[in-house]
Amino acid sequence: MLRFTLRRAVLMVFMLLGLLAITFTISHIAPADPAALAAGPDADRAMIERYRVEYGLDRPMYEQFAIYLQRLLTGNWGKSIHTTRQVWDDLVTYFPNTFELVMFSILIAVALGVPLGVVAAVYQNRPIDHTIRILTVSGVALPMFWLGLMAQLYFALHLGWFPLGGRIEMMTDPPQAITHLLLVDSLLRGQFSTFVEGLHHIVLPAVALCFPALASIIRVNRAEMLETLNQDYIVNARAHGLSTFRIVAVYALKNAMLPTMAMIGLRFGWMLGGTVLVETVFDWPGIGLYAVQAAISSDFEPIMGATIVLGFFFMMTNFVIDLIYGILDPRVREQV
């Protein structure tokens, strides 16, 4: 297992380098001239050139890339043109909010999706299976932002159970940063009421965000459970008098969880990069909004920064999923 883990870790370093090269190249062949944009519409040629030199945009491509790598490693991720702050500081502000939202959302999706998938498979083609199918089809088909708006209308405005949006109330002081995750920090600092408030704010956006993931987790898990429940080793377990619950929840589910884990990982990655709609609806100060604004104003340092962070966490997700695969399946562990 140790060799397996090390090998995955080394592979990840190479993948990260590949990611940096690709994003760097893409942002440099985009037609807009970032120096001209940064200098503003009234700037003359000399001012634009000054910006060009200041940002290193006059150097050859490979040199810019090397400089960029060096800067990344020393913690200097460049400056955002439109917020005029350090990109690193922006990312530290916005990314943890998105991470929290996605984490919470995927937890809901897994906690509901896996059992519902199992139930749908065990009661295949019975009423409960059809009911679950309605849920999954709508989860895939309904757009997230619409679901978000409807949830806002009903649960926030009509019933008043949850706040309309935002991370916490305007008047609440956020806890002093340790991990930059509000829920974690407020607990660590002992600010229990802030924790409850943060939890209260995260529910609606997380639920709206989780639907597509929930739907695909149910569908994959149902299909996999149906297949594993037909395997010979399930017949064997029954022939030796094991209880139905143990057979379904342990013997079959552990096998079915392998492909389901892959789906969970994929969905988690997609959610990290795809939160912008939900963030817009719920006024959530996350990296999705930040990155889209940067993209609109051709502000490439934040774009690269956000891409690297999202890409890195996507890879981390795959890494973790690989490790879980190794834990679940002895055969994966072996084939290093």
Place this chain on the structure above:
Amino acid sequence: MTGPAPLLSVQDFRLEFDTFDGVYKAIDGIGFDLAPGESLGIVGETGCGKSVTAKSVMGLLPSPPARVRGGRILFDGEDLLRVGERRMRAIRGNEIAMIFQDPMTYLNPVFSIGTQLVDVILAHQRARPRAERMTRERARDHAVEMLRRVHLPNPERQLDSYPYQLSGGMRQRVLIAMALSGRPRLLIADEPTTALDVTIQAQILDLIGELRRDLGLSVVMITHDLGVVASVCDRVVVMYAGQIVEDAPVARLFDHPAHPYTRGLLAAVPHPGRPAASLSSIPGSLPNLLDPPAGCRFHGRCPLAGDDCLRPPPTTAVADGHRVACWRAMEAADAGA
């Protein structure tokens, strides 16, 4: 028939499967008895209903599509068709155990041998009085004991191995250990050697024979291999298209087969010293059980068939303990003698 009360008695058992194309009449009124300590072979070609019979005894057929249409399966006087799932689960492993054809696919790939074996042993404990139940540690010791009993080398070490690390023969030994861990009185072996190499086959058959003697097990051996029957069984039931066509002690069946189908099967077995060219085969194939032929189900392929074979054949006793369902039983017996 005289002697002790049978351990297993299947009586006029009928079973059907609902399929998209209609009702598949898989088992049509079969009956046989198994005395305590006896070893019974059930032979027949693929699709004749041997495995379905075995799985019915264990209550392993999913319903739907399977549907019991009548009869009784008495185990020690208790009708297994009517006991309910709860009692059936207590019977599985503790009273009747089963091993299967393909050891490669009957072990769960993601759990270690030890985990699976201990789980089975612990499941058996629920059927016991509280005071007699084994703890997990005790179950682990018992697992090692069982693996040693089936002659698996390094039993302690093997507890931590996974199925993919074991050969087919070793896996079948693990499955046998699993089956015997609840000290059952009856072992049903569904083609336990079909998927194995010839040398491993012999080892597994020896093992089953040895355990049978040591533990006083009764065995139902399901196979299409008459060689297997000859080496481990006391008595044989020959099945054809969901019916029993002949039931006889092993020696009697090999020497005086009475049913034309049995004679066909025996003629199809290769013998050392006889040229392969003299092997015969039975023309045709199994009838479609969605719409089985009237009368004797074998008449379409039978060399002796006549008009009377369109009516259901009577079951006659041609000798002590030798029954046959055929209009021409005596003719066939004479011709074969």
